[in-house]
Amino acid sequence: MTLTKDVFSFIQNADSEIYDILMREVSREDQTLELIASENFVSYPVLEMAGGVMTNKYAEGYPGARYYGGCEHVDEAENLARDRAKALFNCEYANVQPHSGSQANMAALMTFLNTGDTIMGLDLAHGGHLTHGSPVNFSGQLYNVVSYQVDRDTGRVDFDSVREMAKTHKPKLIICGGSAYPRHIEFEQFRAIADEIGAFLMADIAHPAGLVATGLHPSPMPYCDVVTTTTHKTLRGPRGGMIMMGRNVENPWGKVAPKSGRTKMISELLDSTVMPGIQGGPLMHIIAAKAIAFGEALKPEFKSYAQQIVDNAQVMAEALLEKDYHLVSGGTDTHVILIDLSNKGVTGKASEKALERAGITVNKNMVPFDERSPFVTSGMRVGTPAITTRGMGVDEMRTIVDLIDRVVSDIDNEVTIEQVKSEVQSLCNSFPLYRELHD
């Protein structure tokens, strides 16, 4: 991409080495098809705010109660971000400080649990997430983990088995949601099971957050004790995390505020787990950028965008099925499609690499009951948020599936890969990124 606006001239003049790296990334993002389901392209105002002067400010604490002076304007920004988050998700509480989804999950788990308590989360290989109890993550190391799975035939959460496991192991908290689950998260069914055993229910809506905010995915708020998300996937904000509660209630453990002796609200416990519990100074430039993104998501245009994400994913899924690709759960309700490549005689790893050479970015992914390792995998995950942001619609989805199929069907054919790469570039040139940077 040739940038006609001189927006990076200060970087160019100060440090040509990093400028050249930046330009290569600008070009990669512009000239490739971004199908990683968890990625997106933020608006230019979000990008500008994320690179703005609020990066300079220390603001440990919360609005009105900081450990530093000079916080009056970052207080305004954080209050705006929280108010917009609450309006967007129809919830009573939002903490916009977590630096990432993992830190949001860590803070939520540390608030509701003691070390050694039992949790239940979706198995990583079945679409869960590292922070839902993987043994290589803090969640698997601090807590006793029982993982539930999807049904082998339907690819959907197996609720008979979840109920049985819940009754046997009596987890203190159940986590629903994941990073490769193509279907709506079944909050109501999880709530029923949590109620049967007196467990807390936590939803991680990092993936479908933009769909939840626009009513295209059920809301967790009426069902879950605590809800976490990232802000950068379907929600299309800056990279970061957030914690929410539909209803803020007194903490059930009877913790009291030191001077007044009143019972603390769960919000107060969550706030203090985030800071000072696990984080220090909040990233105020990112919090301000979250405020912009939430403001964008409150506009009617964002609902049209979210609807297009889902429409695109459904057309992409249909086109893949027509070409005999096996999709976990048989399709998608969301932006995510999980392809089981076993019948194609290729691994996720080989497909990811060949597609990357053709300018199509995907990630290899375990499929349920996968016999290959996470470094090889039998599947790949694709998603539509980023290409939808570029303005692509259902016609382009069919073209993209053709391009993917030509590469995956002939994975070592460098002539095909080169041809596909040139077609990818033409497609990308028809849907330029950051039009603001062009005259």
Ligand code: DSN
């Ligand atoms: N890395 C994210 C994803 O790709 O879904 C989850 O944290």
